[in-house]
Amino acid sequence: MRKKIKLLIIASILGLLSLSLVQGYLINNTYKLKKDVFISETKKSISRIDDVSPSLDSINDVWQNYFLNVVADYYVKKISKEDVLIMLHKKTDSINNSYIENYQKEIESKNIGYNLKFQKKVKTIILLDSLGVKNDTLFQSATKPSFLLLGKNFSNKDSHNVSNSLWLTDHSFVREINGKRKSVTFNLQFQTEDRMNIDGWEKIVFRRMTSLLILSVIIFLFVFGLLYYSIKNLITQKKIADIKTDFVNNITHELKTPLSTLTLATKMLKKEEIKMQPKVIENTINTIERQNIRLQKLIDEVLNNSLGYQEIKLNKETVNASDYLNMIVDDFQLSLDSKEITFNKNIIINAEIIIDKFYFTTAVLNILENAVKYGKDNLNIDINVDAKKDFTISIKDNGIGIPKKHLAFLFDKFYRVGNKEVHNVKGLGLGLYYTHQIIKAHKGEVFVESEENKGSTFTVIIPVK
Incomplete structure (x- = not known):
């Protein structure tokens, strides 16, 4: 498919060049004709x-x-x-x-x-x-x-x-x-x-050709724009198709494990020898319950994280920025098993922000989880806050980083970086998309800077009022 797109682009460029050459040839011939007519008219008049x-x-x-x-x-x-x-x-x-x-x-x-x-x-x-x-x-x-x-x-x-x-x-x-x-x-x-x-x-002849030259430029720009739009749409559709395929593969992989466990547990409960062992039955039921919760979480992640910013209904309240962010980071740090992750916090700030605590917490946690997912051994996460103009949160890590060619698509729905090392990490490509939608719902912006093997920096900016 990629080879066909390349051939189509090359053929389109060659076609555009051919059209330009033909158009240039016709304009040149028209110029010569207009020149001859102009000189002939002047000769006749004198x-x-x-x-x-x-x-x-x-x-x-x-x-x-x-x-x-x-x-x-x-x-x-x-x-x-x-x-x-x-x-x-x-x-x-x-x-x-x-x-x-x-x-x-x-x-x-x-x-x-x-x-x-x-x-x-x-x-x-x-x-x-x-x-x-x-x-x-x-x-x-x-x-x-x-x-x-x-x-x-x-x-x-x-x-x-x-x-x-x-x-x-x-x-x-x-x-x-x-x-x-x-x-x-x-x-x-x-x-x-x-x-x-x-x-x-020469200027007089060109002036007589003004309408032709303008029309030629308009036609050329129209054809060029149409060609550019068509190729861009084709490439976009190809990327969307790839992303959807990737998403289907990921969700299929994520669903297979709990479904396989549920199938195995159901078969065990049907066995006569198992029915006589209450402890085994209880453990099996607990397994079914855990896998059911896992399935529900997967479904909720797809449904909730697919919301656009227009569909997110915020319930804003005023919170102390320093207390609120310290609480999020402390809770997140407690949830981690690894002792090789160091948090460097610089969030002592006397400022109040108006946010929806539930959604904004989700956005910050998604960025922190992203840093941990794609981190290295002895991971350092730096968190800095500034409120001089707008409220700014900067979360920097020293992880594996993101190739520059992927940065523009990082907040697209279902998009995951096409890297074997990165794809070893499970995910549906919805976390950063959802984060972006939450920040947009707060009238803010989110940016990312990254370099391979050096880490990434996510910056969130929202209005103070």
């Missing part, structure tokens, strides 16, 4: 700003016309290729602030709702001759990093591509060549890439 905005269009005309004249100078070999790029940089730098300002106004007019930066980068500048046969590459991003034309500067790693634009134009110009004014035409291919940077786009 993709044609350059084309539809008069202010931006006029700024673009300024640098484009200027650049055509610069290329014309290069075409007739008045300036170098490097000069073309330097002069383009200078021109776009001079108008860039105006471009950014106007672009930002266009974005605000669209009510996008988040901070967005834009840039236009140069990818290729190619000059073609009039026949389109011989190309002159002024700039190529394949060999050099693309450079900023207009907009804000940010890295490609933090940005997204919006679009690629290709500007093709044939330009005619007049220049003085070898002292003569001549009209010359060239074809220009100017390719740019538009990119955007969105501040905190």
